[in-house]
Amino acid sequence: MVGKSQIKFIKSLQQxxxxxxxxxxVVEGIKTVQELLDSSFEPHKVYAIAEGTITTDQIDIELISEPDLLRMSSLKNPNKVLGVFKFPEIKTIKDQGWILALDDVRDPGNLGTIIRxxxxxxxxxxxxxxxxxxxYNPKVLQATMGSITRVDIVYTDLIQFIKASSLPVYGTFMDGADVHTEKMPEKGILVMGNEANGISKxxxxxxxxxxxxxxxxxxxxxxLNVATATAIFLNEIRRVGK
Amino acid sequence: MVGKSQIKFIKSLQQxxxxxxxxxxVVEGIKTVQELLDSSFEPHKVYAIAEGTITTDQIDIELISEPDLLRMSSLKNPNKVLGVFKFPEIKTIKDQGWILALDDVRDPGNLGTIIRxxxxxxxxxxxxxxxxxxxYNPKVLQATMGSITRVDIVYTDLIQFIKASSLPVYGTFMDGADVHTEKMPEKGILVMGNEANGISKxxxxxxxxxxxxxxxxxxxxxxLNVATATAIFLNEIRRVGK
Incomplete structure (x- = not known):
């Protein structure tokens, strides 16, 4: 039986x-929790409703009842396992390769898709x-499908970040140059804007x-929606030289 | 005041x-209802909470109260206007240009994005x-943003349809040829599969x-998610010759 204070703590992490x-x-579901356990993310607690649903030698798995899992879950139909993980150390972004920059993307589904x-x-x-x-919003994590373990994500003042970088900056605008004919360099920053307002002035x-x-x-x-547009631009960037 | 039977009828169209x-x-919101009125879709009824929110000479607009709109709406925050439209005549698909074929796409948001x-x-x-x-699922219509007026959509036995067509058939598979290097013809059928199972055998x-x-x-x-993959494939198809 999981204590009330523990359940309260886990629910609080939805905010x-x-x-x-x-x-x-908090991360939920066998597949995603396993991916996080297999990555450099550090677990704080892992709960499962049965033995053998998940394997790790990093931490002892706490067996809990289904009603307890339901009580701590943010999902209507929780999927057997729930993990609490620590934030990774804050990464320093390096001026290498292509960097994607998001200027106020607000929809969790869009961010999840973009991380994937x-x-x-x-x-x-x-x-x-x-x-x-x-x-780390639960809806974002659900949409990323474990991809979050393979992408370094940093929140920062975007203006300062871009000013400090030596990379060429590409921004997506309705009146921009045709990406089919524009030659893209081997590295740069691609900026995608907010769902309603696009890129800020x-x-x-x-x-x-x-x-x-x-x-x-x-x-x-x-x-186009920001996630589908990002799909097309990233595909174009990787198409270089083909 | 809108009668109970009318509200019941409109609610029933959610199914x-x-x-x-x-x-x-049923279509909701000023912008989308206006786009449908300006298209070849035939309106059956249009309700608005104020005069001047929408313009058409096809039909008289019925002014209703906000509580009545809320009662017939499928949205938590209805947007001033609701229209009931007739199904368009069933189109015949012609063997011309590129045709997109969906093999059991189930998620309304994905279909809405794909129509857009x-x-x-x-x-x-x-x-x-x-x-x-x-x-015509309300969630699909919300995601299409009026694009439904500019795409002919047909539901049919996909196997029979493909067999009867003379166009080359392209299907998306994890082990398929690289779309960056594959030369795409000027017309064909592109098949996208189900979210969980891909294209059926x-x-x-x-x-x-x-x-x-x-x-x-x-x-x-x-x-990749089926909607983002569709974005990339359609972009590649249109890139031909560039």
């Missing part, structure tokens, strides 16, 4: 405020503005090259 | 069964297997060319 206070976050895309395309560094949704002023995905349909069409 | 029975569907992508990339014909989520047997998006990250990475 960013308490995650930042304790520097811990970084993992697929081998983008190792993701820099988020301070108002971008927290990557302050960041726009720091962009060296505006790029866009050409439109083949009617003019009335809404711009 | 596929009743949509198919009445051959009508078709619109952006000028894919005019979308063929869905009978088990693909209904395109029966359809796989009809595929002329398997293609894939090359992976640049670690091998452990989950495959």
């Amino acid at each position: 960013k405020k308490y995650r930042n206070q304790h520097r811990m976050f 895309l970084c993992d697929w395309f081998g983008i190792k560094q993701l820099v988020c503005s301070e108002n971008t949704v927290d990557c 302050a960041i726009e002023n720091l962009v060296d090259q505006k790029i866009s995905i050409p439109q083949f349909g009617s003019r009335e069409t809404e711009s | 596929k069964k009743y949509r198919n029975q009445h051959r009508m569907f 992508l078709c619109d952006w990339f000028g894919i005019k014909q979308l063929v869905c297997s009978e088990n693909t989520v209904d395109c 029966a359809i796989e047997n009809l595929v002329d060319q398997k293609i894939s998006i090359p992976q640049f990250g670690s091998r452990e990475t989950e495959s």
